[in-house]
Amino acid sequence: MAFGTHQKEAREAAGLTQTDFADEINVSRSAVSMVEQNRRKMPKEVIGKSVEVMDDGLYAIAAAQEVIGYSWIPVLNGPAVDLHRSSVKDKTEEELEEVMEAIRSVCLANHPKSMSEYDNAKLDEVLDEAAEAVVALLHYIAVICREYKKSWRRVWIRIYQKFKAKGYIK
Known part of the structure; x- marks a missing residue:
């Protein structure tokens, strides 16, 4: 679209x-x-x-x-997408479980220059899973805000305030 x-x-x-x-x-x-x-x-x-x-x-x-x-992430709006709040919740849970499993499957202790071809390919899979989880989470926030009349902007203002208070951002 x-x-x-x-x-x-x-x-x-x-x-x-x-x-x-x-x-x-x-x-x-x-x-x-x-x-x-x-x-x-x-x-x-x-x-x-x-x-x-x-x-x-x-x-x-x-x-x-x-x-x-x-x-940046795409807006999911294709024919195979269901943006009903329950479907988005379930898909987000699924993506989070997949990314956690993927993250646990790769070792990052070794220096990137010494990574094997196999581990490098595995890392690409982990990054893809992480990106899919980000897409799912942002759609979850967007859909829940829309459905429950919450302010998308207010969510991010609160996050910025929390991160600033914790010293994560300037």
Whole structure:
């Protein structure tokens, strides 16, 4: 699904008209319309504000991917995906179990330069499992926030505050 389609879906779910949304992010209504028709990209300088206004996790994931591309997770929206909260919970548990098993299966005690070809291939599998777990967890947070009317933004504000208090971030 193209970013504009994600935007339209999130905007409508938030009960915002194109005009309301455009006013909130300081762009024209026609610019919003062109983005939603996938005829124009959302200007990068307003994507952050648009994520703040939408306060929707799936939109935030789509916005990050729009800017970063394949270095960020995709929004899962294919025909084989079930984003019902129970399905997302079950899939997240499954992915977490798989990644923990994978992490335990690889030894990182040796220096990377001395890693065997087999261990290097095994490490690639572990990284893939970890990435799948990240995708599952972010979708879990997004879906639960959406379903239970929790603020996606507020979750991350709390996390930033906790990490700052613990000295993990400056």
